[in-house]
Amino acid sequence: MLDKKTSDQIVADLTSHIKLSMGFKVWMAFLSVSLLVCLYAYFLQLRDGMIVTGLGDYVSWGMYLANFVFFVATSLIGMLISAVLSLLNQKWAAPLARIAEIIALAFAAVAGLVIIMDMGHPERLLNVFIHGRIQSPIVWDVTVVTIYVLISALFLYIPLLPDLKICSEKLTNIPPFARKIYTLLSLNWSGTTEQKNLIKKSTGALSIFIIPVALAIHTVTSWLFANTSRAGWDSTIFGPYFVIGAFVAGTAAVVVAMFVFRKAFNLEEYITDFHFDKIGKLLVLVSLLYLYFNINEYMVPAYKMKHADAFHIQTLFTGSYAPLFWATQILGLILPIILLILKPMRKPLPLLIISIFVILGAWFKRYIIVVPTMEHPFLPVQNVPINFKVYSPTLIEIGVTIAPMIMAVLIITILSKVIPVIPIHETLEHRNEQEK
Amino acid sequence: MTTNQKYNQFIAFLIFSFVINASLSSRNWKAPDDQKDKNSYIKFDASTAAQGEAIYNANCASCHGNPGKNNALKSLNPIPPDLSSTASQSLTDGELIYILNNGAGLMPSFKNSLGEEKEWMVISYLRGFNKNYIQELSKFDPAKSKLVKLVSSFDKASNSIIVNATADEKNGKIAIVGAEISVFVKRYFGNFQIEKALKTDASGLAKFSFPTDLPGNKNGDLEVLVKLYDENYGEVQVTKTYSIGVPTDKPGLNEDRAIWNTLVKAPLWIIGLYATGLISFLLLLAFLLNNLRGIFNSKV
Amino acid sequence: MSEQSKKPNDKSRRDFLQNIGMAGVGTLLGGAAVWAGFNYDSKKTAKQRIKVLTAENKLVEIEKDAILDIEKSPAQQLTYLQQRGRDGLEGKRFVMVIDLSKCQNARKCMQACQEAHHLRPEQHHINVLKMQETATTQPYYMPKPCQHCDNPPCTAVCPVDATFKRQDGIVLIDNERCIGCRFCMAACPYSARLFHWQEPLFSEQDKDLVYDVEQNVPQRRGTISKCLFSADKLREGKQPSCVSACPNGVYYFGDENEDVVTNGTTKESFRFRKLLADNGGYTLMPELGTKPRVYYLPPKGKTSPFQEKDKEEAAEHFHG
Known part of the structure; x- marks a missing residue:
């Protein structure tokens, strides 16, 4: 299909979304206003203390931590699509690599903010660098998240060099300063063999190195829980369990981004039903793996029913968290797997709807991992007010939780307005190869 | 609740409290x-x-x-x-x-x-809450306690502390007989009593066998407090340091490298792993930045 | 030809050398960290001691650093108190023994503790729990302070060394450094920690006090607080607030190195190991490997019955 198009047409198609359209302005205004409202909630938390949240001395981690895990999880997709699939020579994923990297960068960068919003003394953040103890999983987390953000940024930037050059040359209706920035950022790209080789070497090194780093960030995040002895967290499979769960959330996020970019930027010829079908299959694959880990994670303690574990399992299966638990498992995991096995369900629209359910399920799954465990520690919860015993998030807390989501969407929106979301250079090369 | 039930409960309560009170008072309050x-x-x-x-x-x-x-x-x-x-x-x-x-x-x-x-x-x-109370003073003269001479010594053969209580009366030095002697070892929060209190014998002596496993300081020093109580002479006490404890010099509990200890006392494997990870990242970063410089400097 | 083919080689050699250089810098940085870790030196400089006359006309010898003169600025006093709090008492290993057979839920310990550390009524450094293991076993009251573990999971996870274990075994928290991440609360299996979600009770009246790590007063919003074994009192040779407030002789407190614990109510002293051996002393959840410094004597031969009104709450926990 692309064979019929000239290079110039392809370039025009793929850069057409780099402009400040009316829709973009309205969307940005909407995001900014919502963000301000949510930041006001955070201001209230700073002013009055964390008493404005529903947290207490027993459930001392709640929605914020669940949100943090969700963000780290979603950011892992960059590694899966750009590195693993490209190393496995899955060419179909190439046009999606940049979308995945944008999502990875946005979510990883915001993940850091999420954790800062959970701190009692955010202004003491520097203490982590001044007095950091490398024995603490939090220091590992800070280290690997920082590294992952840097690596994701480089992974986004290095393959982008040729496209930046194209932008500086081919974009007609942009102000001169913007053109200058594109030129500057393209680092004298002129397509020499040496430059091509250097890019190839760099992306090669990156796609290998990003795998352990990405595995590390989510494994370390899972260790925030698994390194304690609490029922429901004290599990050796938490690392891989979280990583696979991350792939599920991330793949679904990529589906949503694909769908939105395709519609908003008229990319139907570049992101085709074929891509949706393929990524739908990928979603089934990772969801099946996740289901396997879920069975593992709940089967083993449920079989033994050790005192504290039994309490935890009962709360989830039949107790106060049962509705939420079964909703996430069935609507967010089992039904999507069944539906996505059917080919018609992997068409763009049904896949989008299923993916939204998967994302919601993924978020609430993290909530279910964090909160119920904290509600039943080893020793009885006594002599405290009722709001210490049962956790229910407050409105302010929900606002503070939504803020980073808006920020992530904001970053994705802005990036999608300044760089081509489909790699132009690679698309052209791919076409040229086919012509030969 | 009927009156009858209430009545029964009352009776039960009375019997119960009677039993409790009787058991306590008969044994302890006399x-x-x-x-x-x-x-x-x-x-x-x-x-x-x-x-x-x-x-x-x-x-x-x-x-x-x-x-x-x-x-x-x-x-x-x-x-x-x-x-x-x-x-x-x-x-x-x-x-x-x-x-x-x-x-x-x-x-x-x-x-x-x-x-x-x-x-x-x-x-x-x-x-002070009893208007009818009239105090009867004891005939005891506190000044007499100044006459008491309380000497303790350690007998290695029998591993015991021997206390000798005498008084310098006008008519010469006499042994205090039948006085209650208690021996304590000073500890951080209080005195630990060695055996039970004993009465001095006819020659004013009392012998306390001393535990062999009581920890002392680095040199095994123990501060031993001897107390005398006698109806005539009142309360007298003396302290003396003996080197009869087990020398104890335990290291602080945070000396060893441990996962919970401070950064400088982190386990070596964690320092190694962390440093390796960080150094590999810095190497990669150097490699990538150098590549970018290469791209920038590349001539057509 | 040979000229041209040589050039890239030169270039790559130069690059290679530069790479080596950068790698060198990286290695140096990492190496410095490793070296700092390896080279930890436990040498302690002998503290200078001086004699001072107290208000009671007693001549006592103290460490020279211990003089908090008025001219010292609050910041200097704070640094001094922080350092003192981290050093702890040399040669001591504090232990607590709680005799469950004597506890009648008088709650004087909780009250004294909250007064000493300026806590709200729902904030507990020590909490008397109503316990029952199974439907057929007897319920009992169990005071639960921080266990001051020898393998403390809370300090292991602290990212900033705000909570730490001292040489005398006490686990403390420096709320001037705490970032409020609450990882320690999540890690503690004994639920021994609390967080100041709002302004602490006396934050207004305490605001001019210099912060003492050993008392954790003034308490601070957005930071953790926990049982300190009243480290400030221990320094003076006094027992913790809860221990001396108990009317029922539940608590024994002492130094494991001296092998003697002293009852907080009667001030009677006992051999520590013998007390445990004779009464079946145990620690809470030993299977977790936390090695608590708080020991319990089982509720055998209780002198007072478990109160009827507390039975339901005690049973809640095991029913699940």
Whole structure:
């Protein structure tokens, strides 16, 4: 299909979304206003203390931590699509690599903010660098998240060099300063063999190195829980369990981004039903793996029913968290797997709807991992007010939780307005190869 | 609830409390006859009562409440009595100090925590709530305690502390016979008693076999406190340091490298892993930045 | 030809050398960290000691650093108190023994603790729990302070060394450094920690006090607080607030190195190991490997019955 198009047409198609359209302005205004409202909630938390949240001395981690895990999880997709699939020579994923990297960068960068919003003394953040103890999983987390953000940024930037050059040359209706920035950022790209080789070497090194780093960030995040002895967290499979769960959330996020970019930027010829079908299959694959880990994670303690574990399992299966638990498992995991096995369900629209359910399920799954465990520690919860015993998030807390989501969407929106979301250079090369 | 049921419950309650009270009082609240008539050598006055009140508030009020205020700790069984009540005030001074020294029922002994002088002050304070009370002073002369000479020594062969109590009376040095001797080792929060209190024998001696496994300081030093109590001579105590403990020099609990310790005492494997990870990242970063420089400098 | 082919080689050699250089810098940085870790030196300089006259006309010898003169600025005093709090008492290993057979839920310990550390009524450094293991076993009251573990999971996870274990075994928290991440609360299996979600009770009246790590006063919003074994009192040779407030003789406190614990109520002293051996002493959840410094004597031969009104709450936990 692309064979019929000239290079110039392809370039025009793929850069057409780099402009400040009316829709973009309205969307940005909407995001900014919502963000301000949510930041006001955070201001209230700073002013009055964390008493404005529903947290207490027993459930001392709640929605914020669940949100943090969700963000780290979603950011892992960059590694899966750009590195693993490209190393496995899955060419179909190439046009999606940049979308995945944008999502990875946005979510990883915001993940850091999420954790800062959970701190009692955010202004003491520097203490982590001044007095950091490398024995603490939090220091590992800070280290690997920082590294992952840097690596994701480089992974986004290095393959982008040729496209930046194209932008500086081919974009007609942009102000001169913007053109200058594109030129500057393209680092004298002129397509020499040496430059091509250097890019190839760099992306090669990156796609290998990003795998352990990405595995590390989510494994370390899972260790925030698994390194304690609490029922429901004290599990050796938490690392891989979280990583696979991350792939599920991330793949679904990529589906949503694909769908939105395709519609908003008229990319139907570049992101085709074929891509949706393929990524739908990928979603089934990772969801099946996740289901396997879920069975593992709940089967083993449920079989033994050790005192504290039994309490935890009962709360989830039949107790106060049962509705939420079964909703996430069935609507967010089992039904999507069944539906996505059917080919018609992997068409763009049904896949989008299923993916939204998967994302919601993924978020609430993290909530279910964090909160119920904290509600039943080893020793009885006594002599405290009722709001210490049962956790229910407050409105302010929900606002503070939504803020980073808006920020992530904001970053994705802005990036999608300044760089081509489909790699132009690679698309052209791919076409040229086919012509030969 | 019918009246009948209430009545039955009342009877049951009466029997129950009778049994409880009987079991407690019969065993614990009775001072031996020779203790019953014991009197204070301190004259009770406003000053002793004031000191006694402070001691009372710090040590007794948490259970007994304030006299006459009916604010004793109700969760205890039996409820500690109000000490200004007629029942309490009908006890003799001797009985009161006996209870203070030995405890009663749930009440602990205050012998070690207060000592006799402070106990008398508490009694002085309590007697202020009894208008009919007239103090009978003990005939004991506190000045006599100055005559006492209390000498302790350690006998290696029998591993025991030997205490010799004598008094420098006008008619020469005499052995104090039948005085109560207790030996303590000083510890950080209080004195640890060695064996039980013994009475001095006819030659004023008392022998305490000393434990062989009591930890001392680095050199095995122990500070040994010897107390004498005698009806005539009162209370006398001396301390002396002996090198008879087990030399103990345990390291601090945070000396070793551990996952929970500070950064400088982190386990080596964690330092190694962390440093390796960080260095590999820095190498990669250097490699990538160098590549970018290469791209930038590449000529057509 | 040979000229041209040589050039890239030169270039790559130069690049290679530069790479080596950068790698060198990286290695140096990492190496410095490793070296700092390896080279930890436990040498302690002998503290200078001086004699001073106290208000009670007693001549005592103290460490020279211990003089908090008025001219010292609050910041200097704070640094001094922080350092003192981290050093702890040399040669001591504090232990607590809680005799469950004597506890009657008088709650004087909780009250004294909250007064000493300026806590709200729902904030507990020590909490008397109503416990029952199974439907057929007897319920009992169990005071639960921080266990001051020898393998403390809370300090292991602290990212900033705000909570730490001292040489005398006490686990403390420096609320001037705490970032409020609450990882320690999540890690503690004994639920021994609390967080100041709002302004602490006396934050207004305490605001001019210099912060003492050993008392954790003034308490601070957005930071953790926990049982300190009243480290400030221990320094003076006094027992912790809860221990001396108990009317029922539940608590024994002492130094494991001296092998003696002293009852907080009666001030009677006992051999520590013998007390445990004779009464079947145990620690809470030993299977977790936390090695608590708080020991319990079982509720055998209780002198007072478990109160009827507390039975339901005690049973809640095992029913699940």
